[in-house]
Every structure is written in structure tokens, then in C-alpha cells.
Amino acid sequence: MSSTRLGRLLPWIGAPLLIVVLCTVWEITVRALDVSILILPPPSLIAERLGELVQDPEIWRHAGITASEIIVGFLLAVVLGVLVGVLLGKVAWLEMTVRPIIVLLQVVPKVAFVPLFVIWFGFGMSSKVIIAAMLAFFPIMLNVLLGVKSIDPGHRDVMTALNAGRMQRFTNLDFRSVMPYLLAGMETGIVFAVIGAIVGEYLGGNEGLGYMVVRTLNQLDAPGLFGVVVLLAVLGLVLYGAVFILKRFLIPWHESVYSQQGTVA
Amino acid sequence: MSSTRLGRLLPWIGAPLLIVVLCTVWEITVRALDVSILILPPPSLIAERLGELVQDPEIWRHAGITASEIIVGFLLAVVLGVLVGVLLGKVAWLEMTVRPIIVLLQVVPKVAFVPLFVIWFGFGMSSKVIIAAMLAFFPIMLNVLLGVKSIDPGHRDVMTALNAGRMQRFTNLDFRSVMPYLLAGMETGIVFAVIGAIVGEYLGGNEGLGYMVVRTLNQLDAPGLFGVVVLLAVLGLVLYGAVFILKRFLIPWHESVYSQQGTVA
Amino acid sequence: GTGSQAGGAGGAGGEGGSLGEVTYISFLPFETLSFAAEMLAMSAGHDAAHGIELGVEVARGTSPSLQAMIAGAGLVARCNTVDLAAARGQGQDVVNIGTIARGPAQRINFSRDRPITSAQDMVGMTIGIPSEGGSTENNLRLTLENAGVDSEQVNLQVVTDNPASWEMIQRGQIDGYISSPDQSFLLLDMQDSADAIVLGDLSPVISDRQYFVTTQQHLEEKPDQLRAFLASLQDAVTFMVDDADRTKTLEALRQENSFASLDNDSVARSALDVQVQNFVNDEEPDPLVTDEEIWLASIEELVETGRIEPVDAPESWMSNDLLGT
Amino acid sequence: MVQTSPSGVRAGASTPEHDPPQQTPARISIRSVSKVFATKTQRTEALRDINLEVSAGETVSLIGRSGCGKSTLLRIMAGLLPPTEGNVLVSGQPLWNGTAVESGVLAQLGVVFQEPHLFPWFDIRDNIALPLKLRGVGKAERRRRATELAELVGLGDFLTSYPRELSGGMRQRVAIARALSRDPELLLMDEPFGALDALTREKMNLELQRITLATRATVVFVTHDIAEAVFIGDRVVQLTPRPGRIQSTVEVGLERPRPLDVQATEAFGTTVRALRHALEDEEQS
Amino acid sequence: MVQTSPSGVRAGASTPEHDPPQQTPARISIRSVSKVFATKTQRTEALRDINLEVSAGETVSLIGRSGCGKSTLLRIMAGLLPPTEGNVLVSGQPLWNGTAVESGVLAQLGVVFQEPHLFPWFDIRDNIALPLKLRGVGKAERRRRATELAELVGLGDFLTSYPRELSGGMRQRVAIARALSRDPELLLMDEPFGALDALTREKMNLELQRITLATRATVVFVTHDIAEAVFIGDRVVQLTPRPGRIQSTVEVGLERPRPLDVQATEAFGTTVRALRHALEDEEQS
């Protein structure tokens, strides 16, 4: 807080430090209580197994597949989320009509539609991409909607008085004004895209890290399971980090970005 | 749009109408293409089966259990989401340290930890509540965080100049200012709480609508499956609707609520 | 018709030539020795020998696998009697085209502290099952009832098919759980105090059998592929049965596969033994051939115990026509 | 409500339906405009039966008590707020079509709002250049013009600053520069110099006069400073509050351009005093 | 920078480190305060070495060109912005402790910001009553007082309206009422009457004078209207821009309370003209 230097280093120090501390506690607890490795293997064992895993090119193929599913699904969700969010934000009657349908689509258990997914998209990546996109879509869309509705009426007036076209209004006002909301939605969205892709991989197919989870689980390979979980977590963190860093480039003017020094209050 | 009367009726007309249209299209397509009922039963058949289902008191017990899990998990997520969101929004270094850990917890596949949940919380509702809470927590927390950071610096100044205490500041400024963000987070959150509870029920235990989904699925009872899915969707919609309606009471002053008449632009 | 008219089947080669790809849909992740025959057919090249290229798609659970097969995402799936009957009950024209398992293979794992040696032992116990409403639950209940135990007196609880289930036994949260032979042997190999019993040893259940299934439509459109599939499976089964000490089988399997139960010699041999026992049955005909009497008896058992509605002509639900002799 | 008639004041509110027979159609003409705001707790009649003609090149000052409806009237003229009744004609074309605005009618509009409404994501230069950007002016040209205007309003040193780094008065000046950037034919200004110190204000007054005379722009100028209203306007229109009605219209009989020291002349002083009295009379009535 | 010394002007900036030997400790005293804003693109020296003493009950007006640092100085005094150097003593107690503010030192503070900063979720009455609410005053009493103050600022009819339903000047008046609601001992006002029409402004000036004399409040009053600065202040302090320094301090030798027509007196006119010249001189230098 006090020094900007420390403040800038914190994300790179704080979290890893905390993780190390947590792992130590975990290791000690597991050993002290003699917890079965089947249920919660100690980090040392997981690390060892992880070491083996990362040397296997096969795992990188799986990771690559999962990563692609997440990214494609996420991008799809962003595009759709922005489009639908902006549309519903602008057209009140459409919002009232379409919103329940969207909620419906969200709460409906995906497992019921797996056969449809399989028929339409096959066992391959597409069905996972769809599930990832579906999960990520909702928070993005809702945040964009909130963002569109939170556009300063004064700013709207300026654009109206300047006789701005629909597209000009979008690029100069709506888009930028909604950006902080969109980015917050994207932060949630990327996380749910990860969850979605993994869930998709549980439900079918034989590729990806989610499949590896099922597989290690079935093989009673708890350290392997946790190794895959660590990989998934790292993948998730990296993708989340990418979105997080986007903020600094896209909304340097927003309170949430420029006021990193911390306020007095 | 033009008439307020129509505008007020739309949510009650538009969506149901759209659903009826969709169902009709579905019915016709399924019959025309002769789709196997195992894959996508026609709405008429689902409705019939649903009629039987709702007469079974057993299904209401399951629905009640699922509803309780969702509600408890959701409330937990709201409380935690607000607390953590406000805390991280106020304390920059904490945010930097804790955020990656939270992301980590989110992206980690829950299935790996179900045994831990079961061991810690038993087969009953608790583990589903936890999963529901975990999924709902993230969007709520992130939106609260965005909300806290979007508090007008001018408003902050007013409170500081008035020498407001921490609690006073919270109730008169932070809480109210964050409310629209919180509510948008809650809209996402309730949907994910539904998903979380259902996923939790897939993974273990023998109660709840999620369990009924698995059961009907395993019995190859596709109409029954879709019947349960309809119940779940209705449950989800009702809960979502509750959160949605909250808005009118909690933030009547916000642009997203009071400007329902639609703007000229 | 011939294979050449099969839509979507890779190269159109005609007789003896390439019949293209045949997709088999498994109901579990493929990496288990329960699928040893299918796996061997692929790794030992039995499929190619019959002009097909066998591919696997993995669904999670029997129902999704049947749905996928019916929808045309694959040609063949595998399921239990009760699943097939349920599908027929829903108006699906699924047909048994070969019996791949002739008895219960699933085992109940338990701790030596609280052994399970008979169905009566399980009264009042909590038993973990991978999922409810499916064939596992059905077979367990049938087993209990055939042994004269009211299945309602046994508490069934869904647990993840997961190593930690053993931990739950030790903590007393459950008293036993059902798993595949692989997992059971793996567990026994790892945990000294673990033991297991085969469902069939508690009481006989006729209908606990598994078949390769397809639809009437597939039968009409792609009989050659199906024939070739079954032929290659027959070859694989014969190979395994003939390989008394399983060494050659293991060697062949390990060429293309690697997973915990296969990599562990003793576990793999035990699991393969169970499979082989299930392929052949002294009183029954050649592997894969369905004995019509037993088939009818199986259906009868399900009808009698009220698990399915009475049915007409169950003999039309099966066919041995595609099997070479 | 006493109809005061000091020197040069002609009654406005008393001739509501008369279109003064003019040769050229008025650049902007307000016809029987009324505006009522109705909320759950409050029904505010902001404007009642306003009639006003502004001819091309003319500058009209609008004064009145706080809350009397000046901003509301300006917003109606800018196409931002539909009138409850009546309409606005721009060069003879009706602006409002029910609650929808006929865009295009207002093509050459410049508006300075009562609040600056700058865009936080643009720096000062880009904020000023926004109208040019919307017009499709090239980047280099835009920047050149924005720099010029920033210097005009005394912000040449702050081209790449962001709005939050400016003081209140500086922001207001940015808003003025933005409104001027595309040489509007019709300029609606809502207390544009309200947050400026005396000197800056005078300088801006002169600049505004220079620019509008050069471009022959039509200006409606809201202010709460009577002297400023007289200095800037060809006419000064005074509104009474709740409901907002035109109380009086004063012709300022002074040639434009006017030098700053016109404020010391007798004629100027008389007009200011007349308006001042009108305001005080209203107070007492 | 020419040090102008018209009648009653004493040089401020030339005696930076002198604490004038006073009997009572100054209510608020600014000691060598400097403030630099540094952003990526810009380094603005907003204030340089400001020294100012305000004794209890005194009213000091602060004038200066737009952007010269008036608001910045006020924000530093209000505990909202840490000075880069120097400190502010309130009744002898240092206000700033590095970048942290010693709360409690500012217990009896009332601030009117340059922008109204009303809370959109409270209606007018609740906005005005907020300071009382924070003080734990009961609801009935709060409402009574808020209603009284709303009437004082001419908004008695808008008690249950929401801020968005008010005009710019009305909002500003709400902010003034809010600042007055808890009878502050120390009142910092940043162009509080900037958006008000002449009459309302005069009325508010008189009210402010009455209230502050009655409560013996100490006031620092920022304005860009020289006449207002002279009317309101015991002293008028003038800042020069970039860096903001005190150019001159003018003692207004007029008794308070002052009636409105004091503005017609010779002494008043002289002081205004002197300040006006000082401002113009600064311009030329």
C-alpha cells in the first residue's frame, strides 16, 4: 500500500506465498492425521506425480484440447453476451420476453441434452465448446446488460445532441462505458468457461483434462487425479490472468484500474 | 413500449407466448423428423408424464430438498460474496493476494473434492449446499468488488468529510451504491446455485431433483427425465424471478429500474 | 445389402475389402479391463482382419451410450438386460446381437472388519452404488431379493466411483460399495484390510448379463459392418480364452494401452480371469452366441419381479444371425 | 404575475398563439411548448405554453430563477426531452414527432450542458475532438483543431490529461471547446461560464461573440448572470418559475460586436437594471 | 509575479515561515502546504508553499483563476487529499499524518463541494438530513430540521423528490442545506452559489452570513465572483495559478453583518476594484 513498488510486486509474491503456506499446512495435516492418500494425497506426492505427468506429451495434448475448448467457448460467450446484453439493454420489451428463456436455458441440467449435443456436434470438442459457452454467456450477458443500463444519461445526451449514428454511439460511448462491466463479466465468464469445458468432458468423449480427471478417478490414482487438477487449476489461472490483465489495457481510465494506489478512506 | 400498460404485461405475456411457440415448433419437428423419444420426447408426452409426476408427493419432497439446498447455498454465497467483495474492494493488497486463490478454488473440478465434501459434511444436503454456494459465490463476489470500486469518489468524499464511521459509511453509501451490482451478481448467482445444487445431487446422495434426473436417465425414462427437467426449470425461474423482483424494492432509484418506460435514444 | 451402401462408413471396399469405420460406444471411460475384449480387438488387429476399423466413443453411463447409438453416433453399444428391456419399453427397437458377459462381474468391496459374506449380512448396512436407477442398483436389489432379503432393508447411497469410497468404509460412513472387477482388485492390491465379493456369489441372478446391442435400423443398413464387428470380437474372445496364463493377452493389450489396472500384473490377470469366466459358461454355447432359453428366462425374471411390464415376443429382441459359427 | 414593461420589454406570455409575421422563417421557433414531469410523489409543471422565435444569427439569452425550466427548455430544443405539448420548429421543420425526434433536423447543433459530461475514457484532446470524429474528420486534422480550441479555452497545457485530472472550471471549458469544435450553426448553451472566474469569463464571452458572429451562428444562451445575459444577447428572455412561462422579453439595443467596456455604458446599465427589477417584481408577486 | 498592494492588501507569499504572533491559536492554519499531482503524462504543481491562518469565527474568501488550486486547497483542509508537503493545523492539532488523516480533528466540519454529490438513493429530505443521521439524531427531529433547511434554500416543495428530478441549481442548494444541517463550526464551501441566479444567490449570501455569525462558525469560502468574495469574507485571499500561490490577501474593512446595500458603498467598491486589478495584473505578468 504505502510503496507502489511493493504494491506492484504483491500479486506475484502474495498469492504464491499464500499457496506455499497452504500446501505446507496441508502436507503437515495430512501426515499428522494420517489421512489416506486415496482421499487427500499430500502435496509432495502430488508434486511428484505431477512431475511425471508433465513429461508425458499425451497430457499436453489433453491440456491443449481443453484449453482450445475453453478459449473458443469463452470467445463465443463474449461475442454473444455482448450482442444479447446490448440488445436487451436497449430494447426493453425484448428483455422482458427473452430474459426468462435465457434463465431457463441456464438452469436446465445440461446432462439431459447430452444426446442432442452428441447428435448435433458429435463427441468431439464442439459439444464441450457449447457447454463452456453456455455457462460463460450468462454472467457476461447480465453484466453487459447492467453496464448498458448504467450508462450515464448525461453521456447519452451528449451523443444524441451530436447526432451520433448507432455505430458511432456504440464505439464511442456504449462500448467504452460498458467495458468495466464487460470485463467483470468476463472474469466470471472465463472461470465458468473452464468449469463448462470440464463438465463437458465429464459428460462424454475421451479427450481433455476433464476426461483425464474421470480416468484417474476410475483408476484409483488419487495423486494422479490431483496432479491433473493442479494442471487444470494452472490453466484456469492463466486464462483468468489473461482476462485480468486485459483490464489494464482496455480501461486504464476506470476507477478500478487507475486507483491501485489505494485511497485514504 | 408505447403504452405502459402493455409494458407491464409483457413479461407475463411475452415469455409464455414464446415458450408456447417454441414447444409447438419442437412438437412438430420431433413428429415430422420422427426423432426417437429417448433422445428428445415431444412436449405433449413430457406434459403427460409431468402430469403424473406432480401428483406424486415424493417428487415434491425432492423438489423441496433441492429448493432448500439452492436457497441455503445461495444465501451463503450472498453473505460471503458481499463480505469478501467489500473486503477485497477496500484492501488492495488483500485483493492481490486472495483473488488468485479464489479463482483457483473456482476452476478446480468439484468432482475431485466430492469425497472430501461427503466426508466432512455427510451424504445429506450440506455438500450440495456447499457446491451451490461455491458456484454462486464467484459472480456475486466479483460484482460486489466491481461495485465497491465503482463507488463515486465524490460520494466517498462526502462521507469522509462527514466523518462517517465504518458502519455508517457501509449502510449509507457502500451498501446502497453496490446494490445494483450485487443484484446483477445475484441474478447470475441464483442461476449458478441451481446448477451447483443439481451437480451436487448428481455426484452423491439419493435425494433431490438432480438425483431424480440421474435416476430417470438411468431408467431410460426420457419423458420422465424431461418432466423433472421442466420442474427444475420452473424452480430455477421462480427463484430467479424472486431475485429479479427484489430489484424493484431495493434499488428503485437506479437507472435500470426507474427508466423502464424506455428512453428516446 | 453390402457395406458399400453404408453412409458415413469410410472407404467403400465391398466384400473382403474395407468396410470402413465402426464406432463402438462404451458406457464408461474405456480404460478398464471390463472392455478387454473390445480393446484387444483393436490392439491385436482383429478389427482390421475383418475389414473394419474399430473406433470407440465414450459416453458416461448406459443411457447416454444407448441414446448416442440410437441417434447414429455409433453402430454398437453394450448394456445389461434391464437396460435393453427399458429401452424396448420406450419403443426403441434395440436388439441384442451377442452376449458378451454371461454373469455378474461387479463386486462389493468391504473391509475385513465388517465382512460381507452373504446377502443377510447386508441388512441394515449402507452400500455405495455408482448411480441409482440403473442396472447396478437393479442387479443389486435383484441379488438381495433372490437371496430372500428385502432390498429396502439395505440402505443404498450414491457415491462417486472414487478411491475415497474406501475411506468412507473405514470411517464407517458406508459399509461397502460396488465396483468393477478392475477397481476391486486394485483396491485389494493397495489396501490390506480390503476384501470383496462378487455379486453372483451372494445369489444367482439370471438377468445380470451384458450384450452388444444395435438398432433394427442399423441392422438393416449396415449388417456387414456389424457382422465384421462381432467376428473381430469373437476372435478377440477366443484369443483370450485360449491364452491360459493371459501373458499374450497382456502383451497385446499393453502395446497400445496403459492404465493402472492393466499396468499392474496381478490385478490385470485377476481382472482378465473374471472376464474370461464371463465370456464362456460351461452350459452355454460359443462365446457371444445368445442362448434363447436363458434370454427368455432373463426377461421373465425381470417381469416376474415387477421390474418391467410383461412383454410380447422377447425372442424378437435378440438375434444370433450376425454371428459366424 | 405582473407583466412588467421596462424600456424595450415586450410582453411575451400574453401573445401565445401569434406567429409574428416575419419574412425569413425563424431559425428556431418554439410553439406552445409545455412540459410536465410526473413522478410518483411529485407533479412538476416545468414549462407552460412557451412561444419563442429565434432568427438566424440571433443570440437569445435565457434567464430566470433556479429551477424555473431553463435547462428543460434547452433540452427540448436539443431534441433530448419530448415536450408534453407543442413543438419546436427548426428552419420550419418540426423537431418532435410525438416522443420521437426527427434527427437530421438538428444536424448542425452544438450543445453545452449545465454539467460538463466529459467522457472519462478520452483525454482532453479527444473529448474536444469527439464531434469532429463523429463527422469523420481525419485524425491529424482533428488533433490540430482540438489543440487550437484547447488553447482558445486556456487548456493548451492539458491536451493529454484526463477529465478527472481537471478542476471544475477546466472541465466546463473543455465542454465549451467540444461544443464549438464543429462550428455549429445552432448553439445551445446552459450556463456555460457558470464555474469560471471573472476574467476567464470575460475572455470567453468575447470569444463566443467573435465566433458566433463569424459563423453567423444562432445561439440560445442560459445564464444566471444578468449582465452576462445582456452582454451576450440580442434579446434577453426571462422565465418565471413553476410553471415556467416567459415573463418578459428585453431587446438589447446595442450593436454587436460589443467591446467589454460596453458594460460601462448607460444603455447597458439601464437594461440590466430593468431586468433586475423584473426579477425582483416577480419575486414579490 | 508582481506583488500588488492595494489598500489593505498585505503580501502573503513573501512571509512563508512567519507565524503571526496571535493570542488565540488559529482555528485552522495552513503551514507550507504544497501539492503536486503527478500522472503519466502530466506533472501539475497545484499548490506551492501555502501559508494561511484563519481564526475562529472568521470568514475567508478564496478567489483565483479557474484551475489555480482553490478546490485542491479546500480538499486538503477537509482531510480529503494529503498535501505533498506541509500540514494543516486545526485548533493547533495537525490534521495530516503522512497520507493518513487524523479523524476527530475534523469533527465539526461542513463541506460544500464544487459538485453537489447528492446520493441518488435518498430523497431530498434524507440527503439534507444525512449528517444528522450519521450523528445519531432521531428520525423525527432529523426530518423536522431537514424540512426547515429545505425551506431555507427554497426547496420546501421538493422534500420527497429525488436528486435526478432537480435542476442543477436546486441540487446545489440541497448540498448547501446538507452542509448546514449539523451546524458546523468549520465550513468549507467550494463555489456553493455558482449555479444560482442573482436573487437566490443574494438571499443565500445573507442566510450564510446570518447562520455563520450566529454559530460563530469559521468559514473558508471559494468563489469566482469577486463581489461575492468581498461581501462574504472578512478577508479575501487570492491565489495565482500553476503553481498555486497566495498572491495577495485583502482585509475587507467592513463590519459584519453586512446588509445587501453595502455593495453600493465606496469602501466595498474600492476593495472589489483592487482585487480586480490584482487579478488583471497577474494576467499580464
Ligand SMILES: Nc1ncnc2c1ncn2[C@@H]1O[C@H](COP(=O)(O)OP(=O)(O)OP(=O)(O)O)[C@@H](O)[C@H]1O
Ligand atoms: N486528481 C488530479 N490529478 C491531476 N491533476 C489534478 C487533479 N486534481 C486537480 N488537478 C490539477 O490541479 C490544478 C488545480 O485544480 P483545482 O481543482 O484545485 O482548481 P480550482 O482552483 O478549484 O479551479 P476551478 O475554479 O476551475 O474549480 C489544476 O491544474 C488541475 O488540473
Ligand SMILES: Nc1ncnc2c1ncn2[C@@H]1O[C@H](COP(=O)(O)OP(=O)(O)OP(=O)(O)O)[C@@H](O)[C@H]1O
Ligand atoms: N427528470 C426530472 N424529473 C422530474 N422533475 C424534473 C426533472 N428535470 C427537471 N425537473 C423539474 O423541472 C423544473 C425545471 O428544471 P430545470 O432543470 O429546467 O431548471 P433550470 O431553470 O435549469 O434551473 P437551474 O438554473 O437551477 O439549472 C424543476 O422544478 C425540476 O425539479
Ligand SMILES: [Mg+2]
Ligand atoms: Mg439548469
Ligand SMILES: [Mg+2]
Ligand atoms: Mg474548483
